[in-house]
Amino acid sequence: MTAPKESNILPANVALNDKIRQLRDRWECNVSTCHSEHCFVPVLGPHLPLSHEIIEKWAAAWLCDKTRANLENPPQHALFNKVAPQTLAQRSPILQAHINNMNMNVMVTPALAAPPVINIVMPNNMFALFHPAPAPDPAVPGPTINPSSALIPSHL
Secondary structure: OOOOOOOOOOOOHHHHHHHHHHHHHEEOOOOOOOOOOOOEEEOOOEEEEEEEEHHHHHHHHHHEEEEEEOOOOOOOOOOHOOOOOOHHHHHHHHHHHHHHHHHHHHHHOOOOOOOOOOOOOOOOOOOOHHOOOOHHHHHHHOOOHHHHHHOOOOOO
């Protein structure tokens, strides 16, 4: 299969092909143990082999918005998930805020965290089974009333 003539390539594809060429020139892999011709190697992160699909996505994103992707920074795309989170977070304020929040949660030590408070409500007579009922009070004879000394007259 031969390459198409320059005149047969659509103008939008000419620009895309130019970006693809720039990316391939910039990210040519020099690592002898790597099986890929082109790799993205961020300062902080793993070596990411660049396939034709990845390079094409990068070039298309670069054409769409130069602030989100350029020759040195890949787009925020699932194909670049292997890139170190620090590299991606430098370009995304939302992702940076999420990473900072996660780091703050990790920094809280268990010694500083308060233990949980557990309240248990029990009925008052719950332990009545274990205590015998108190003995009734012995009948104490009360004062006897003399009918003749009552306040109510006896003739009524």
